[in-house]
Amino acid sequence: MLDIEAIFSDGGALAQTVRDFRVRDGQIEMADAxxxxxxxxxxxxxxxxxxxxxxxxxxxxxxxxGGKVIISTGTKTLQDQLFDRDIQVV
Structure with missing residues (x-):
């Protein structure tokens, strides 16, 4: 598995892809968990x-x-955000 901290770092994949990306310690901690x-x-x-x-x-x-994942959202708005934007970025 790729290193989570490297992906979420200042020069990592997200920083290179997401405009105005900033490192968030809580995000890295949650991703590790x-x-x-x-x-x-x-x-x-x-x-x-x-x-x-x-x-x-x-x-x-x-x-x-690399496995199958089910994502359940609380709102249609969040579902749309995932489908239309976030999953494509990732």
Whole structure:
């Protein structure tokens, strides 16, 4: 698996792809936790405030895992954001 911290770093893949990207420690911490949960086939409940970067924090480890993933959203707006923008970026 690629290094999560490298992807989320200042010069990493996200910084090269996402305009105005900035490193968020909470985002890296959540992405590491998601990656560990996927790797260990464990359950993870994560909570983070607005602007933390939750979407990329779970999408990137999910993509890197190479497995199938189900994403459930609370609103149609978030579903559209995932489908129309975020998944394509990742």
């Amino acid at each position: 998601v990656a560990a949960a996927i790797r260990e086939n464990a359950v993870l409940v994560a909570e983070a405030g607005t602007g933390t970067g939750k979407t990329f924090a779970y999408l990137i480890p999910a993509l890197l895992s």
